[in-house]
Amino acid sequence: MITLITIIHIIVCFFLIIVVLLQSGKSGDIAAAFGGMGSQTAFGPRGAATALSKATTWSAIIFMVTSITLSIFAVRHTGSNSVLENVKPAQGKSQPVKPATPPPTSQPQAPTQK
Numbered sequence: 522m523i524t525l526i527t528i529i530h531i532i533v534c535f536f537l538i539i540v541v542l543l544q545s546g547k548s549g550d551i552a553a554a555f556g557g558m559g560s561q562t563a564f565g566p567r568g569a570a571t572a573l574s575k576a577t578t579w580s581a582i583i584f585m586v587t588s589i590t591l592s593i594f595a596v597r598h599t600g601s602n603s604v605l606e607n608v609k610p611a612q613g614k615s616q617p618v619k620p621a622t623p624p625p626t627s628q629p630q631a632p633t634q635k
Contacts, residue, residue: 523594530587537580544573
């Protein structure tokens with residue numbers, strides 16, 4: 522099952538690349554960027570959906586579905602292993618470094634008299 526979905530996913534990837542590269546741009550010249558299209562819409566006039574745009578939409582939907590399906594299968598197959606499982610947690614609060622105490626000085630003792 523995973524192999525079949527992986528094969529479909531790879532085929533859809535290549536098909537999506539080809540379909541996107543075959544489409545012409547919506548606004549090709551620099552005048553369109555500055556409102557030279559003569560339309561009030563933000564991204565230029567919207568024409569009827571062509572066969573390439575419908576193929577792009579459906580291949581994108583299939584790509585997303587196969588991606589989610591493969592990720593669900595991967596989690597179920599390997600368990601809930603995470604990359605971050607083996608990372609040590611950071612210290613909650615860092616304490617400032619205390620200055621080192623100077624070593625005790627040895628003072629000469631006064632001679633005791635007997």
